[in-house]
Amino acid sequence: MACYDLLIIGGGxxxxxxxxxxxxxxLSVLLVEKDDLAAHTSSASTKLIHGGLRYLEYYEFRLVREALIERERLLAIAPHIIRPLTFILPRPEGGRPGWLIRIGLFLYDHLGGRKRLPGSAPVRLAGNAYGAPLRPEVRYGYSYADCRVDDARLVVLNALDAQARGADIATRTTLVSATRQGDRWTATLRDAHGQRQVEAGTLVNAAGPWVADVLGAVGDAPDAPRLVKGSHIVVPRLFDGDHAYLLQNPDGRIVFAIPYQHRFTLVGTTDIPFSGDRDRPAIDDDEVAYLCDSVNRYFARPLQPEDVAWSYSGIRPLHDDGASNAAAVTRDYVLALDEGPGARMLSVFGGKITTYRRLAEHALEKLAPHLPAMGRPWTDEAPLPGGDIADIAAFEAEVLGRWPWLGAPLAARLAGAYGTRLADLIGERQDMAAMGAEFGGGLTAREVDWLVAHEWARTAEDILWRRTKLGLAVDPAGVARLERHLRREEG
Known part of the structure; x- marks a missing residue:
């Protein structure tokens, strides 16, 4: 029976x-995930690494400060998948007063020791390119900076680095049960090949929306998180430029409008209580209408529900702090360590993608007294795989210069997805023909085979909607060709 220091449940x-x-x-580590890596909440985010400007209204100063510090660190260690993004915050009549916004932006500029990103500034929207797509009465606003991220790739890169340092990563593997045997756990796992048992000193319950299910599977009293659904819509591009908008709504909530995949705009998110099927959450008509209305308060060109090209929803497993509405529930994380007799279990409630690295440090700090051989913290400066890049623009130019036959759009996408690992993906190939069959959007058989061999991808959904984000660029015929290719490779 294989033995580990940590058995981690959840591949988000x-x-x-x-x-x-x-x-x-x-430490010796086994991570098990019942589906694909980032198959649920972690690929259903707003794709931002940000401090959370609106959390200042709820006096979440510690959370915002920590998130802003992490924003700087993550931008440094993963510049290929994390990029700076300018936000425009229009100021509507009857919205938050200007003095309150200025105070909030001042705090946002200074709480986290900002070094890499520009500070906030007032913007006159009338006659400005930022104001061009907006309604004429929206005349003033502010600019500030945060970062965008490829959320699913962030998960995969962490798993890749964990594996490179000795961890075992088992996707499509379910925890059936776990029992305490003295100060150790004996866990039964099930995958496509059947059941097996492993032993671990500590069980880390990072199952997200299923955190209470894991507690039940080991016989502990379930401590259920508060489940909140956040939905997004993707629509044809609403505006030119590589900036984004933060839109204030009359109910006090905010909605982002963010450039997505060159041809689209991502609009989100909603915040509503959820109690349905956690495996397949979906947007409802009221959420679509809410997001369209949010856009139409500001943008001159009307957005209708029938304009939606794609939508996705994620379930946030938040710590229940007793807030009366879903939007006000804290996004901070809570780490619950069962320190009773016998084997230990640490359960993770809440959190946001921006603070995942610090959450991991805090989790291991809690476990440190029980793991005396554990080393010191190290992740704050170590690049994620492919992220050892000093200047991303120079790196993209280097990629295109080395492999000009890729063409500029594909070279930029591959550089952004794989960073310095791209050389291993391309290998000795010297033209597009050598990359094999193309399925659409620049996705080739070589890239697909790489993702299957090195990044745990198994299905067309894994590849199109998580590893490459090309789901909107590949037509049904291309999807069918991709599925046939995967079946041949599996056979």
């Missing part, structure tokens, strides 16, 4: 982040 950002940190400290 928190589980992958803890696995990476622990493996780098010399």
């Amino acid at each position: 950002i928190n589980g992958a982040g803890i696995a990476r940190d622990a493996a780098g400290r010399g």
Whole structure:
């Protein structure tokens, strides 16, 4: 029976982040995920690394400060998948007063020791390119900076680094049960090949929306998180430029409008209580209408529900702090360590993608008294795989210069997805023909085979909607060709 220091349940950002940190400290780690990595909440985010400007209204100063510090660190260690993004915050009549916004932006500029991103500034929208797509009465606003991220790739890169440092990563593997045997756990796992047992000193419950299910599977009293659904819509591009908008609504909530995949705009998110099927959450008509209305308060060109090209929803497993409405529930994380007799279990509640690395450090701090051989923290400066890049623009130019036959759009996408690992993906190939069959959007058989061999991808959904984000660029015929290719490779 294989034995580990940590058995981590959940292959989202928190589980992958803890696995990476622990493996780098010399611990033996097994991470199991019942589906694909980032198959649920961690690929259903707003794709931002940000401090959370609106959390200042709820006096979440510690959370915002920590998130702003992490924003700087993550931008440094993963510049290929995390990029600076300018936000425009229009000021509507009857919205938050200007003095309150200015105070909030001042705090946002200074709470986290900002170094890499520009500070906030007032913007006159009338006659400005930022104001061109907006309604004429929206005349003033502010600019500030945050970052965008490829959320699913962030999870995969953490898992890759964990594996490189000795961790075992088992996707499509379910925890059936776990029992305490003295100070150790004996866990039964099930995958496509059947059941097996492993032993672990500590169980880390990072199952997200299923955190209470894991507690039940080990016989502990379930401590259920508060489940909140956040939905997004993707629509044809609403505006030119590579900036984004933060839109204030009359109910006090905010909605982002963010450039997405060159041809689209991502609009989100909603915040509503959820009690349905956690495996397949979906947007409802009221959410679509809410997001369209949010856009139409500001943008001159009307957005209708029939304009939606794609939508997705994620379930946030938040710590229940007793807030009366879903939007006000804290996004901070809570780490619950069962320190009773017998084997230990640490359960993760809440959190946001921006603070995953610090959450992992805090988790291991809690476990440190029980793991005396564990090494020191190390992830704050160590690049994620492919992220050892000093200047991303120079790197993209280098990629195009080395492989000009890729063409500029594909070279930029591949550089942004794989960073310095791209050389291994391309290998000795010297033209597009050598990359094999193309399925659409620049996705080739070589890239697909790489993702299957090195990044745990198994299905067309894994590849199109998580590893490459090309789901909107590949037509049904291309999807069918991709599925046939995967079946041949599996055979």
